[in-house]
Amino acid sequence: MKYIVCEKPGEFSLKEKEAPVRKKNEALLKINKVGICGTDLHAYAGNQAFFTYPRILGHELASEVIEIEDNERNIKTGDKVVVMPYLSCGKCIACRNGKTNCCTNISVLGVHGDGGMQEFITVPVNILLPANNLSFDEMAIVEPLAIGAHAIRRAAIVKDEFVVVIGCGPIGIGIMKLAQIQGAKVIALDMNIDRLNYAKQEIGVDYIVNASDNPIKKIEDITNGELATAVFDASGNKHALEAGPNYMAHGGRFVLVGLSKGELTYTHPAVHAKEMTLMCSRNATTEDFEYVISVIDQFPTDSFVTHSVPFTEMISNFDSWLKPENGVIKATVNF
Known part of the structure; x- marks a missing residue:
């Protein structure tokens, strides 16, 4: 499968590797769309906190389930899902107090670990939210909202x-x-x-x-x-x-x-x-994601997503998204 990696500040590479294999309590997802956010722009520019290289960027993900086991949210193969990209430990004081968004051991997809700028990805089932009623554009902006x-x-x-x-x-x-x-x-x-x-x-x-x-x-x-x-x-x-x-x-x-x-x-x-x-205010919790999904029909998604390119054209377009004169609000990458 193809993926794009930020090798170091200012440098992307398009590469290929074997598709990941799902483990127990994980789902295999096909990525359909990735939103580009300030974190990605700052990582590329070399001024993002909490960041190391090389890194596969992308944490605003619209995806489809390829493989999944039985789960509490009744998500099935073929379902569209939003990924909550914050992996929390569930054991620290923040997690015990319901603040998984600032877990002391937090790992954010595309920041601390590799993200979704790849054709397929495996993630824990418990960070998926069903989104069959949303468009791919809406799914890709749930996380920033x-x-x-x-x-x-x-x-x-x-x-x-x-x-x-x-x-x-x-x-x-x-x-x-x-x-x-x-x-x-x-x-x-x-x-x-x-x-x-x-x-x-x-x-x-x-x-x-x-x-x-x-x-x-x-x-x-x-x-x-x-x-x-x-x-x-x-x-x-x-x-x-x-x-x-x-x-x-x-x-x-x-x-x-x-x-x-x-x-x-x-x-x-x-x-x-x-x-x-x-x-x-750092990141978000499941409650915040569910709330956004419930009200996203009140948001002007069509005007908010201003730029969209195919996956293979992302590298050649990325620099232009850094320039204010190009009027970028939200850029997305399509798979």
Whole structure:
């Protein structure tokens, strides 16, 4: 079978190897579509945390079951399945407390171990979710939307509160839509006017703010001077991460969804005065995946997936997906 491996930063290779053989408690899957996410882009660029090379990328997977044993979810050969790409130990303190998303021994497909940029893959049965009612495009975006769903659940978003989402990339867009579904009033913040316009026109956010044009004042105007009770960073940009508390109301929550490799600095009196709740949101749980599957019909999948190429053309197209001027929101690879 064919597979694509990231040998080192900036270098992909198309290779062949024997198809994997399913073991007990595993399923053999045929990969139909892989979504390209920020993790893949950063891995290729060489600035992704938790990463070693060589690595087969790909953890946003739309797949079909080729072989499987009897299982609790009644998934059968021929079923379409979404893969929850986080392999947790089930024994550590996080897992025992239901936080499998931040397992102390977590292994993420395409990050810590090889992912789905290959024709066939074997995975544990317990990370599969039935998805016969979804299109392949919808299946390939469940994982990034689940990351947003987990962040929304962490922040306990309530109806009619003001929410600022920093970053109109795929994760940020997902957070915006899911916050709307919860009834929040969403303010999108970014420096890319095309992304802001997409958030307004396709996602239907209530307000858009250009981060380069006095954003604090703009957000104060929108919120009658009170700022937002919840702020999400989906950019991973150090400057944006450090600026987040400036957009947050007293008593508010700041949720770090984007990941930066470096240190962050906050002025203690300023964040202390607001009694800021600072929380990180990592990956997602089965509950988040199931929720996204239940509401994905409310998401504009057709406009969200902007670029799609055959598997054999992925390497020649990948560099172009790194360029903002090409208007990529979500790129996918078809098998």
